[in-house]
Amino acid sequence: MDKPRSSSHVTALRDDAVLRRVRYLGSARDGLGEWQLQRWTAIALIPLGLYFVASILSLASADRAMVVTWLSGLVPALLVVFLMAAALAHSYAGLRSIFADYVHERRASFVAELLLRAATAVLFGSSILAVLRIFLGRTGV
Amino acid sequence: MERPISPFMFPMWYRFQITSALSILHRLTGIALSVGLIVLAWWLISVAVGGEIFRLTRAVLVSPIGTIALFGWSVAFFYHLCSGIRHLAWDAGLGFDLRVVYRSGYGVLAATVLLTGLTWLYVLTR
Numbered sequence: 137m138d139k140p141r142s143s144s145h146v147t148a149l150r151d152d153a154v155l156r157r158v159r160y161l162g163s164a165r166d167g168l169g170e171w172q173l174q175r176w177t178a179i180a181l182i183p184l185g186l187y188f189v190a191s192i193l194s195l196a197s198a199d200r201a202m203v204v205t206w207l208s209g210l211v212p213a214l215l216v217v218f219l220m221a222a223a224l225a226h227s228y229a230g231l232r233s234i235f236a237d238y239v240h241e242r243r244a245s246f247v248a249e250l251l252l253r254a255a256t257a258v259l260f261g262s263s264i265l266a267v268l269r270i271f272l273g274r275t276g277v
Numbered sequence: 278m279e280r281p282i283s284p285f286m287f288p289m290w291y292r293f294q295i296t297s298a299l300s301i302l303h304r305l306t307g308i309a310l311s312v313g314l315i316v317l318a319w320w321l322i323s324v325a326v327g328g329e330i331f332r333l334t335r336a337v338l339v340s341p342i343g344t345i346a347l348f349g350w351s352v353a354f355f356y357h358l359c360s361g362i363r364h365l366a367w368d369a370g371l372g373f374d375l376r377v378v379y380r381s382g383y384g385v386l387a388a389t390v391l392l393t394g395l396t397w398l399y400v401l402t403r
Contacts, residue, residue, distance in 0.1 A: 200335075223310075265325075270325050275326070
């Protein structure tokens, strides 16, 4: 028998009791983690999103020096990093569920998944690098 | 007729109702906000790089089209926030009574209008 991979594999229900491997386009057995990720990031995004909107509003119509000064602080920089991480993870889970509902063709869904992962990785890496660069003062005011 | 797959009821077999409309709106605003994340990441990069790139980014954002887009994203943000809280309440098993569902739905719409209005009132009167 395979090694247990998730908690549902070690419950009392065994192969002979339930059809564990749903055939064809059935459950992939690993959706719970993504469902939970969507909820945890949703909860995190309530304060993070409100903080970000309030911060942007308090900056004088996006004068660059003020933004740089704001993101030079440890707490703002950290919160914006958390915001980007949570928002991108939340967006990834949400868009994946939309693809699952509307993209039926196998090749199209593969391409959609590939593009989504690539875009998420690029956006995460570049925005974190941007915040880090401002925070470390490697950018002229 | 081809066999229907997943979301197929709306709009052909379903009568319009606020519950399904709000549910679809939650997804549409989610997509809009995902696109907004690209702009947000770009804006952060432009602040880090500075110079001409920041000036250009700022010029686009404060232009009429940019402002309309920002207004749209603010509506999407506040709607998705309020509607998301409603969804989290459902996840916790709260508010399933049909009358409560309708009331919270209209509440989400009212809160969206209120929060968006207050935000832009603050921006425009500053």
